[in-house]
Amino acid sequence: VTTKDSFIYIFSGDGKGKTTAALGQAIRARGHGWRVLIVQFIKEAPSGEVESLTKMGVEIFPMGLGFVGAAKDKRSFEEHQQEARRAFDFTRDKVRGGGYDLLILDEINVAVDLGLLEEKEVLKFLKERPKGLNVILTGRKAPKNLIKIANLVTEMKEIKHPFAQGEKSRSGLDY
């Protein structure tokens, strides 16, 4: 499937629903026979979605070392940076191979915001991407220059969240 034009979507903000909205887009796209590639920055542990999406023919690669500065985080900034670059190089190679209709760069906004990736190399990648490749970027604090070149931007705004009330994250809903 090749579309004439292609779009850049950004799902940002502090509320729940950014990654899941991107995953929903992946399902929808698959339903139309699109080839979909998902590369997950930051995230490490395989979550519930990986198996389901793989079954549907979506290529999904969790390639992070976990949240930077999280309580259990024992990695140095340099290690996180190395891993983010590895994931980004991997993405470039896969995309160069061609044939994808939708690329989801999960949590890449965070990777750029933290300085794990350079904003300018992400911008360059987006501008030079193959014709017809739609891209979705997710994560908090989407950099302004990415927002500028995006066609659609939604801010997921937290109105109410159980974690704020001391609840723990739950298998099935949160990962």
Next chain:
Amino acid sequence: VTTKDSFIYIFSGDGKGKTTAALGQAIRARGHGWRVLIVQFIKEAPSGEVESLTKMGVEIFPMGLGFVGAAKDKRSFEEHQQEARRAFDFTRDKVRGGGYDLLILDEINVAVDLGLLEEKEVLKFLKERPKGLNVILTGRKAPKNLIKIANLVTEMKEIKHPFAQGEKSRSGLDY
């Protein structure tokens, strides 16, 4: 799979990502072996996601007559109301049958906001739902009393949208 407690999530707001976030939750839940039921209010035409989700073992039922008051809408308000009630009764029956871990009521906020369904009957249903049944409600203009009883609420806020710039909706991305 039965969980001890269960949550109510609401995805509302005018931005893109409400339904797709709910669909992403469905995939994640399926990945953990949850039984998932999706009833789509308002929406009529089968969209890209239906086939993909069905393949994954998600039960999904589009049960609307299209957007009320849309340009092509030839139905009376009463017809839309009848259809929404039929979908709600269907949901109640399915849920009573039991065994679901996650129920997604897609666009139900809109159905309540338009008066196609009564807010109090939706509240009653949520309060009396089987133990362990997580529920996600999507759609613009979530009624205040639904927000009050929800555990998590995200407002999908439109920052930038191609439709606002005269673009048309696109197969693969928008439906």
